[in-house]
Amino acid sequence: MKNSKLKSTAKSLVFLFGGILLIVLIIRFVPFRLDLTAEKRYSLHPSSIAVLEALEEPVEVEILLTGNLPGGMRRLQRAIEETIRTFNAYSRQRISFYYEDPMALPADLREDYIVGLATYGINPTNLFITEDGGQKSRLIFPGVVVRNEEFETGALLLQGERGMGPDEKLNHSVENLEYELIQAIRKISTDKAFAVGMTIGKGEMKEDEGFGIVEALVDLHEVYKIPMEQATKPEDLDPFDIIIIAGPKESFSEREIYFFDQYLMKGGNLIILLDASTFELENAGGDGTVAMPLDHGLDQLLFRYGIRVNKDLIQDMNFGYHPVMAGYYGDEEQVVPLPWPFYVAAGRMAAHPITKGLDQVMFRFVASMDTVKADGVSKTPLIFGSEVSRKLAAPVRIAFEDMAKEPNLEDFGLGNLPLLYLLEGQFTSLFRNRFLPEGVDRNTYKESSKGGKVLVAGTGNLFKSQKDFRDGNPLPIGEDPFNNTQYANRQLLQNAVNFLLEPDGIMASRTKTLQIRPLNKLKVREEKTKWQLINILVPVVFFILIGLLWGFLRKRKYT
Known part of the structure; x- marks a missing residue:
């Protein structure tokens, strides 16, 4: 009896690890991506894919938007990262990134570096953030520097029409990330003129x-x-x-x-x-x-x-x-x-x-x-x-x-x-x-x-x-x-x-258009308690029921 149970357990483990290994091999040698969003925010235009597939040398992206950022800017920062990772998935060469805060550079290098960024159209933006119960201002550089072994260029990523609100401007900037980044990569990598x-x-x-x-x-x-x-x-x-x-x-x-x-x-x-x-x-x-x-x-x-x-x-x-x-x-x-x-x-x-x-x-x-x-x-x-x-x-x-x-x-x-x-x-x-x-x-x-x-x-x-x-x-x-x-x-x-x-x-x-889906503030205020209780109690009750069912089945099987 014990030997048959051991054989059954061993067989199950072999099937489990074999299945995992098969999935890893499929992902490794047959990569694929599924974009299930309504506006296809994680999909690239075919022309962008063509530029990435034609890359002949690695590309490095220096993200200048860093430090303690409010929620909207963190969203833009995450979107820049996600876009670069998506580019890397389609590129024939590695596209890496790292963060650099121009204001954290030594004083003797900072001024020349900031002047260099201005030649790419990347000028600092004065950002007000709440910290320690008060408001503080700091300069941020909402852009990137893109380079390969031979060339370097930059792109300003925070853009929008005059009169746009902060949320609209951020949403527009996220919509345009693919264009701005692929345009910068194309500048340093293509010989076509x-x-x-x-x-x-x-x-x-x-x-x-x-x-x-x-x-x-x-x-x-x-x-x-x-x-x-x-x-x-x-x-x-x-x-x-x-x-x-x-x-x-x-x-x-x-x-x-x-x-x-x-x-x-x-x-x-x-x-x-x-x-x-x-x-x-x-x-x-x-x-x-x-x-x-x-x-x-x-x-x-x-x-x-x-x-x-x-x-x-x-x-x-x-x-x-x-x-x-x-x-x-x-x-x-x-x-x-x-x-x-x-x-x-x-x-x-x-x-x-x-x-x-x-x-x-x-x-x-x-x-x-x-x-x-x-x-x-x-x-x-x-x-x-x-x-x-x-x-x-x-x-x-x-x-x-x-x-x-x-x-x-x-x-x-x-x-x-x-x-x-x-x-x-x-x-x-x-x-x-x-x-x-x-x-x-x-x-x-x-x-x-x-x-x-x-x-x-x-x-x-x-x-x-x-x-x-x-x-x-x-x-x-x-x-x-x-x-x-x-x-x-x-x-x-x-x-x-x-x-x-x-x-x-x-x-x-x-x-590309990304929809802003704000929460209904009136509905949030009216139904806040209900959803708090649902989010807290439902998972607890669910796992308790699963535990009771699991115990009942084990007791029934081995009695």
Whole structure:
């Protein structure tokens, strides 16, 4: 009897350990992951997986968000860890992480380290925490530094639109973790570079003014200048994946317009930033100057594609500031930033991969836009003005002395004016059923597109760099030297270029949405005692019943 019991027990143990070993082997050699969440928060976009599977060397992530953090920041910290662990599960190379508190570094290293983080856009945030019955403030760095053996980059992870509450901002930051981290990994690991061209020769941005575009795109793309007067055929534009036309002051010829049209018909991408009016801001002092309609030759082209840039200027009560000399203090000029309704600080964003979660974007001297019928073309407004704005038809008076006048809010009766449009679909050539420009090859003409996208704004200053008033050097896009403000124009450019190039690539991961599920406070207060009793008593009663049942069965078996 005893031998049979021993054999039975041994057999059970063999089956138990054999089953465990089999499960371990299956997990080891046939790894799999199951995401049972409703919004698939632990799943990665296929484009992110492709980047991870293509890694050729290990990646190290330095998490800067550390220390004694309140609940919301701890949630972001845990989400960063979870995302990196998920990346490591899909990567062909190891992705490791560790924590580093910049404020805990020795004094002789701390300053240089923090300055280095600022070059990656990671600036400190002042956080207030409750400690020992009182409030204390400390600086945190909500970002990461990503590096491999050769390169290093950084990413700011706490982001959100201006006006968002703390919970909304944290939730948005968690939603965007996959994109921000995979973008950083891609920067240091990929050799693939797209060609972005900027037209010159028609009064577009000067070299210093275009510095910001090059600075924003150089990490992932190659930026070139395109002198249109040297182009002899549409194929001269084919090497460029995107062409940026930013603020031309002279009219393009019909031949050059034909080249742009055929570039789009072949699947190219255009970013067209047009000034609808021309004026000299230097003459805005005293009696001021007048903005007159500007003919750049591209109106008919855009009209065929489904958009019209109006000959007007928008004023908005959600405005930026312009520096004006207010006199002298001794022998030094006194420069004062004054409110300027022509500078629209737009913070109403569409839920689109290009603009989702962006902070305010500055539009200087922007014109309104209307959509017109264009079969096969979808027109998506991406950024809007505030609810208190107006349109002034050209000619428009521009004078600094108007800054001192109190605006009449009754005149600002328009709201949510679209400032940026994305055009997608099947475009029809402007030259369909028209004579082609003289000298072009008619055999290569295409009357409809096979893809391609157009991004349009009614200002040529959207991606124009400002100058540092102290040394005259150009600044990154969106940095306002007079107000110590950083607008999101730089990130808008990067998002727009990445989406136009790869709409189904890693930009698509920005569409991930995580729901905030707050507890019903009234229900919590009313049912608090009931659920406390359930949570305490039910487990105790359950295990008591299991123990009694187990004892009863053993007694019955061996009696």
